[in-house]
Amino acid sequence: MPFNEPFRATCFTKQYDYLFNSKFPKSKNSVKAIIDGIIINPLQGDRFPGFGQNTHIRKLRIGLKEYHISKRDGLRLIWLLNEDKKWILMVSLYHEREYKREQIIQEMIRDNLRSIISYIETRYPQSPTSE
Amino acid sequence: MSTITLDEYKALTAKISADSDVVASLGKSVAVSMSFSSVFIRSLFLVILSHRLLKSMNRMESACFTCNINCNITFDFKNKLEEIVTTWDEVIKNKEQINFPKLILRWENDLLEQFENKLENYWIASDKEIKDFAHSISDKLNKHALQ
Numbered sequence: 001m002p003f004n005e006p007f008r009a010t011c012f013t014k015q016y017d018y019l020f021n022s023k024f025p026k027s028k029n030s031v032k033a034i035i036d037g038i039i040i041n042p043l044q045g046d047r048f049p050g051f052g053q054n055t056h057i058r059k060l061r062i063g064l065k066e067y068h069i070s071k072r073d074g075l076r077l078i079w080l081l082n083e084d085k086k087w088i089l090m091v092s093l094y095h096e097r098e099y100k101r102e103q104i105i106q107e108m109i110r111d112n113l114r115s116i117i118s119y120i121e122t123r124y125p126q127s128p129t130s131e
Numbered sequence: 132m133s134t135i136t137l138d139e140y141k142a143l144t145a146k147i148s149a150d151s152d153v154v155a156s157l158g159k160s161v162a163v164s165m166s167f168s169s170v171f172i173r174s175l176f177l178v179i180l181s182h183r184l185l186k187s188m189n190r191m192e193s194a195c196f197t198c199n200i201n202c203n204i205t206f207d208f209k210n211k212l213e214e215i216v217t218t219w220d221e222v223i224k225n226k227e228q229i230n231f232p233k234l235i236l237r238w239e240n241d242l243l244e245q246f247e248n249k250l251e252n253y254w255i256a257s258d259k260e261i262k263d264f265a266h267s268i269s270d271k272l273n274k275h276a277l278q
Contacts, residue, residue: 007272046252048252048256049256050256051265055265055266055269057265059255078255080265080268080269082273089268109261110258114264117268117271120275121271124274124275
């Protein structure tokens with residue numbers, strides 16, 4: 001069974017727009033094709049350890065050939081997925097070299113996850129199993 | 132045919148592991164000596180290089196032991212060595228000119244890149260809050276399946 005169309009949170013869309021409307025407009029199509037490819041093969045990239053059996057957090061390094069930027073210095077795409085339920089959630093897309101320290105990246109990912117949680121809670125205020 | 136004694140070989144490997152610049156100069160001398168005996172030089176060069184790569188990898192891996200995360204990503208020493216052998220054989224077969232110092236730098240950069248990538252992953256995977264948030268999102272989405 002194929003995976004569903006990835007869910008893109010607002011925080012992810014903002015990062016996407018910032019990168020391709022102002023910073024790397026020439027790479028928009030090639031990166032879009034890579035993101036679309038995640039639906040076909042969501043198990044690509046590195047899997048972060050320690051997130052359980054069916055839940056994955058994965059990371060893909062993306063080079064921008066239009067700007068002669070290697071994978072090492074390029075973008076990072078992070079997504080969350082569940083193999084059983086077949087959902088994919090785009091968490092973050094950022095330019096590694098724009099962040100001076102890894103702690104700032106951690107903070108940014110935390111912020112994105114926080115806003116995704118509040119979005120889900122707003123959209124589904126009454127959880128079926130909540131008391 | 133060029134020859135080297137065991138003691139000279141040991142002295143050479145010790146010198147190389149002590150000083151990375153020597154590897155670059157070795158590259159140049161290997162390029163010059165190839166006409167004497169490519170097979171012999173190939174073996175010697177590979178032994179020395181693998182020793183050096185292993186040393187770099189050990190250094191990187193011991194840095195990783197401190198993270199206490201059961202990480203599945205490993206430094207692919209075997210693949211790297213196979214790539215080196217293939218590159219070497221291609222060069223000999225095609226009688227190409229090769230810049231060994233540059234090649235060594237490229238191989239070492241590849242290793243460094245693997246290490247950097249592993250570190251990047253560590254920073255995210257070791258963050259407890261990120262882990263908790265991810266689990267929370269996963270639980271919520273599993274219940275609603277993104278409807």
